[in-house]
Amino acid sequence: MATVPLQHSMTEGEWKQPSRGVVAMASLITAESSIFTIFVVAYLYYLGHDVAGPTPHDVLEIPYFGTVCLLSSSGFIMLAEHAIEHAKMAAFRLWWGVTILLGAIFLVDTGMEWQKLIVHDHLTIHTNLFGTCFYSLVGLHASHVVVGLLMMLVTLVFALTGHVRAEHAYRVKVLALYWHFVDAVWVVVFTVVYVVGR
């Protein structure tokens, strides 16, 4: 006997389970949240422990522009999700492109902020504890933005060449979930670094 086939009459009706993409992305987000938590705790714990300057109050300026760009990109990606669900591929490509553009502007904004901090304020990762925590936490977030942008760029290329179609709406949604997470983390990082930390 190689295999005992198990067949019972089903009384429950249709058999439905959650989709694996969403469950897996939720799990990944849980893991990533723990990583960010550790860096945020370190940042808060070390506030004011520096033995040498500069301090956050001296050098940090609130990045309003970049923040508005990044947070609004969450809205545009929702428009893109909505568009692909309804098979409006032109609208999808447009909103998807806008999302990428806004994410890229955020990155450039962060880069300009770092350039000012390094060149003008002489704050590097090596300077003091604040420098170490600041570049690590903001850099960790920025690296997530980079990963998100790369994945979205690949999707855009495939969309422009016609390989992403309406039936891929579900996969696009899973990727969008990651982007929403990246934006949500920025709310926390922004609050910790620029509101509480200053």
Place this chain on the structure above:
Amino acid sequence: MGTESLPNIPGIEAGIDRTPAEKRAGTYLERVHEWIVTVDHKKLGILYISYALVFLLVAGAEAIMIRIQLFFPHNDFVSPYTFNRLFTMHGTTMVFLVGMPILFGFGNYLVPLMIGARDMAFPRLNAFSFWISAFAGLLLYYSFIGGVGLSGTGSAPDVAWFAYAPLTEKAFSPGHTVDYWAVALVASGIGSIGTAINIIATVFCMRCKGMTLFRMPLLPWLYATTSFLVLVAVSPLTACQAMLLIDRYLGGHFFDTQAGGSAILWAHFFWIFGHPEVYVLVLPAFAFANEIIPVFSRKAIFGYPAMVAASVGIGFISLSVWAHHMFTIGMTSFGNAFFTLSTMLVSIPTGIKTFNWLATIWGGKIRFATPMLFSIAFLFQWVIAGLTGIMLSISPWNWQLHNSYFVVAHFHYVLVGAIVFMIFAAIYYWYPKVTGRMLDERLGKWHFWLMVVGFHMTFDVMHFPGLLGMPRQIYTYESDRGWTLLNQIVSLGGFIQGIAVLILVYNLVHSYFRGRDAGPDPWDAWTLEWSTSSPPPAYNFVVDPVVASRRPLWDLKHPEDPDSAFE
């Protein structure tokens, strides 16, 4: 499969691989290639387990060397520097290269079979996770060759498995040994997180028709809980390894005490990982007990919903107990009281589980096959380990005994007495499914009894030098302390355990070629993995199973009295 006849169901024939076994095997190179590129959860499970067994022998050899060194006072079998490397590598290897991979291996192999799926949710992620974990092991051990740093100090890491800061900073650990340690742990962490995501997605999204969450066997439930713990506990380890690497390579100051960094923060971060890690390892051991004890007591598991609730409860409580590793570092009295109480709280769900296992055995028709013997020893040893755990959770008692051999004895009671014993039980229980052959029972009994005797000689006696004040991680001791005889008994017990493990290795190899034919269901068990051939075909089930109760095979074997009529 071969000569075994198939049930006569129309439509099945088309799905069966009829190629003769010799033809399917191919040349030697083809078979090696097949194992390297495989995405089959069963093959990856076997790879995980074999990889872990190899490292079990390596880390076991390190333990034996530690015990030889401590056999006599002022022994010079190894140098103090080598001794530091030995206990660091022993601990790191056992946790990251033996414990995690072997448990993930069983999870990989069993979870899809038990929930009636044909593979994991993400087979390629599964292969990636295995190979990056394997890479982590090689990286860690390459430090023996490549670790000699700029100052020529040391080969392997020698900072203990918890690697307290600031010892790991560049100033105190020049050279590259700590880098090997940190990068290996990051790699192994990525593999663990990948597998955890995969197991969660598999359990929640890939169940066969009719298998609601509360009809799942307990093993997938516990693996889902373990995987959740991996997500929230192993990630902090990855994060603090990243911080350590930032310190070492980019000149950061996270744990640089001279620039205001904190050594205590490292301790917190490490134990936020370190304590849930114990439950990451022990929950799969519980999972094996949940499957093995009912089958060998011929009774359904007692209190299934309570078992689920207790397992998930352990998962949550274990996240809030980490600082009981840090009582001697100095905390506020509120902190001491909180972590004492939260630690004691763990004993409630674990107590529920223990009593449910006892109630399952109670009145059962017990078969004392090797898996059951190991499970019974596990029950006793787990209770004792829990009791010393409660003793150590009391902060004033802990101040007295912290970092003594009492603590070493306590956690080895958990790791060996509970986890390793259940891993052995699981090997004897599922080996017939994996290979199609039974392990030799006579050798199994030898293995069991030598293991029990050796274990109790080592770890019962080890409590006493701890109570007499012997600190852990010392490479030698004075002869007038009264520790000599105790240490010699401990070492002798260790050697006996070593022989027991070698018997297991012999049994594994011998039975693979000479073992009795197992057939699909040698233990008369009730979960889905026993409904397919041994070893199962690549696609697991010819027809997707449909289940109506927690014990689908019972229903099939006893149509006059099915569980599905009562659940």
